[in-house]
Amino acid sequence: MAELDLILLGPPGAGKGTQGSQLTADFGLPHVATGDMLRAAREAGTELGRIASRYMEAGELVPDDVIIAMILERLADDDAADGFLLDGFPRTTQQADALAAQLAEHGRRLTAALLIDVPDEVVIRRLSGRRIDPATGRIYHLDFDPPPRGVDPAALVQRDDDREDTVRRRLAVYHEQTEPLIAYYDERALLARFDGTLSPEEVHGHIRSTLVTLALEEDA
Ligand code: AP5
Secondary structure, eight states: OOOEEEEEEOOTTSSHHHHHHHHHHHHTOOEEEHHHHHHHHHHHTOHHHHHHHHHHHHTOOOOHHHHHHHHHHHHTSGGGTTEEEEESOOOSHHHHHHHHHHHHHTTOOOOEEEEEEOOHHHHHHHHHHEEEOTTTOOEEETTTBOOOTTSOGGGOBOOGGGSHHHHHHHHHHIIIIITHHHHHHHHTTOEEEEETTSOHHHHHHHHHHHHHHHHHHHHO
16 A cells, blocks of 8 residues: 555544544554644643643644644654654644655655635534543534444533634634645645535545545555
């Protein structure tokens, strides 16, 4: 199988985590999710977790130097040597430049930036209903993807930053600091856009078939 070095782009609540876990299973790629890494660091009470915590609670981005160091170290791990799916990184032009430089240093280049597009009003509805199973990490939605029988809804947890005021701040930060990456990757002919308002299965099918085509092109 060809090497796939991929990033998932999109606003909060676009479905990056939902799609990321399925795509990494499909293509055998490590799912490198910055938000999950920062939340794990916060739970573990590390210095990184303490620094990140106050930015995350406010819906602001963690400083570039902190995030870039964390991700470049993660991408040096053996399991990312033949491909990866980054979810939540890069989020600024400085992060995108750092990723490109690191890949170039190792004779690699990004295969594609997968943009999951969703309007703001859909984001607010999705994040207010999002719940996570702390035992498995499985993401649910109270209306769109409710937990099955056997999973106790009362045991599911809501993320601290899914309160409506914080979601609105996260959206504003996305439009100011991350949206410019759409033009950045489009200019480099790396952007693939997907309609994130479709069902999770439809979004998955569209991204999956694009990746199968890209893998075949890389192999040719
Ligand atoms: P992070 O954890 O990355 O959050 P995010 O990007 O805001 O994305 P989310 O995890 O909220 O949403 P998602 O797109 O994964 O959607 P999901 O699949 O869960 O980052 C958190 C914080 O960490 C940031 O605010 C920042 O402080 C910091 N941080 C992280 N990376 C950073 C970086 N690079 N630089 C600086 N700071 C950084 O789906 C959402 C809901 O919708 C779920 O309930 C799901 O069931 C439902 N759903 C999903 N798809 C569909 C669909 N197609 N139809 C209907 N419902 C759907």
